Amino acid sequence: MTCTDFRLLAERRAAGFPLKARQERALERHLAECSACASVARFENGLATAVREFPAVTPPADFADMVLAQLPDPVTVPEPSFREYWWNLALGVLAAGAASWALWQKAPSWIPWLTGERERTQIADVLFNAYMSMGEVSLPTMSVVFLALIGLTAWGASALAVGER
Amino acid sequence: MAASDSELVRQTLKGDKRAFGVLIQRHQDAVFALVSRLIRNPGDVQDVAQDAFVRAYKALPTFRGDAQFGTWLYRIVWNTCLDRREQHARVQEREVQITADEEDCKGIDGFADEETPLPDAAFEADDVRRRLEACLNRLPVHYRAVLTLYYFEQKSYEEIAMVLDQPMNTIKVHLFRAKSHLRKALLAERSSEEWTA
Numbered sequence: 001m002t003c004t005d006f007r008l009l010a011e012r013r014a015a016g017f018p019l020k021a022r023q024e025r026a027l028e029r030h031l032a033e034c035s036a037c038a039s040v041a042r043f044e045n046g047l048a049t050a051v052r053e054f055p056a057v058t059p060p061a062d063f064a065d066m067v068l069a070q071l072p073d074p075v076t077v078p079e080p081s082f083r084e085y086w087w088n089l090a091l092g093v094l095a096a097g098a099a100s101w102a103l104w105q106k107a108p109s110w111i112p113w114l115t116g117e118r119e120r121t122q123i124a125d126v127l128f129n130a131y132m133s134m135g136e137v138s139l140p141t142m143s144v145v146f147l148a149l150i151g152l153t154a155w156g157a158s159a160l161a162v163g164e165r
Numbered sequence: 166m167a168a169s170d171s172e173l174v175r176q177t178l179k180g181d182k183r184a185f186g187v188l189i190q191r192h193q194d195a196v197f198a199l200v201s202r203l204i205r206n207p208g209d210v211q212d213v214a215q216d217a218f219v220r221a222y223k224a225l226p227t228f229r230g231d232a233q234f235g236t237w238l239y240r241i242v243w244n245t246c247l248d249r250r251e252q253h254a255r256v257q258e259r260e261v262q263i264t265a266d267e268e269d270c271k272g273i274d275g276f277a278d279e280e281t282p283l284p285d286a287a288f289e290a291d292d293v294r295r296r297l298e299a300c301l302n303r304l305p306v307h308y309r310a311v312l313t314l315y316y317f318e319q320k321s322y323e324e325i326a327m328v329l330d331q332p333m334n335t336i337k338v339h340l341f342r343a344k345s346h347l348r349k350a351l352l353a354e355r356s357s358e359e360w361t362a
Contacts, residue, residue, distance in 0.1 A: 016319045047347065050297035051316040056201035057210040064189040067218045068182055 006030045007040045014044035092154030096147055170234035177225055185225075189218055192235060195318065196242055202313040203246045203306055217245040232327055236320070239328040243310060250306060300350040308343035311336055 009027045013019055019027065031038045060066070168176070168184075170191070176184035196217060200210045221241045228237055301309065310329060314320040322340075326333040 015316045043344075043348065046297055047312070047344065048316045050301060051202070051312050054202055054298060054301060054313075054317075056198045057207050059193040059197045059211070059214065063193055063211075063214075064186045067189050067215055067222075068186050070215065070219050071182060071185070071222050 001026065001030075003034060003037050006034070006037050010037065010041040010044050014041070014048040016048070089151075092157075093147070093151040095154050096150030099150060100147055171230055174225060174228055174230075174234060177222070185222055188234070192238055195235065196238065198317060199239065199242055199313055200246060202301075202309055202317070203243075204249060205302065209249060213245055213249050214242070216249075217242040220245060236324050236327055239314070239318075240330065243328055246306070296351055297347060300347050303350070304343060304346060308339055308346065311339040312343050315340060
């Protein structure tokens with residue numbers, strides 16, 4: 001270890017961070033031999049003491065009450081009401097239904113975020129094929145399951161967004 | 166068993182002001198200690214601490230628990246102190262002037278400024294402490310903040326960086342420079358005493 005390492009250890013010890021026993025022993029040995037580092041260690045100790053013992057104002061006994069008296073109305077995070085809860089669910093199901101219908105229609109041209117006809121068709125084909133290859137389940141049942149999954153996801157996301165799980 | 170800070174924050178957010186009162190009592194000493202070291206006028210300390218707690222209460226819904234409540238609170242205290250300083254900007258401060266060559270210091274990662282002469286062993290411990298206290302009060306506020314959070318609050322570089330909203334390397338630079346200033350200030354004082362003796 002170099003003098004720089006020992007000075008860093010002296011700084012950490014002065015600041016109150018505990019050293020390992022072997023670091024402590026090595027530091028003591030080094031400080032006994034190196035007067036420059038011993039001087040730094042003294043400075044560090046003096047500085048730490050000066051910072052700790054710096055005259056500080058103490059809070060009055062009723063400080064907490066004084067602050068509480070100044071506080072505005074409780075800062076509560078609004079919890080969604082029962083009505084809002086079902087409204088979120090309905091919106092989620094509607095959104096999921098709309099998305100499913102759009103996919104079923106192979107992403108018609110009014111979906112603005114798909115770039116061109118060719119890309120729209122390709123993406124829609126991929127999704128449609130994935131949807132159709134999900135098993136031997138009948139199409140109406142599959143649609144219901146698909147809708148329910150998307151609806152639940154949308155519902156969960158909207159509930160999370162308002163801070164309620 | 167006493168409720169944790171996070172639990173008290175949750176209770177406060179449910180509308181229980183008394184829970185916030187417990188948080189105030191738990192942190193008020195540390196906040197006063199920090200503000201006392203950052204604000205030079207002792208008469209302002211209570212005002213600033215009070216303001217900081219009110220701000221913390223209003224900002225409580227934004228506390229996500231990523232950091233400890235104390236660290237989050239210190240950041241608010243720090244910003245409140247800076248705002249207060251801005252309000253008193255016209256009052257001229259006698260801070261230790263940082264000259265351009267002092268800015269360009271080496272050995273940031275450690276205490277490696279081997280060139281800077283240090284106070285020698287002839288300084289008595291009490292004497293050093295008394296002089297340091299006087300010099301501390303003349304340091305720029307950023308340096309005082311870093312010194313206080315490191316030596317008094319025992320915050321790591323990372324936590325100090327979070328509180329002061331600065332990169333960790335800047336914190337190391339500030340710590341290094343603060344000590345460098347203090348060493349030089351001590352030596353300057355000593356030289357002038359020898360000169361007049």
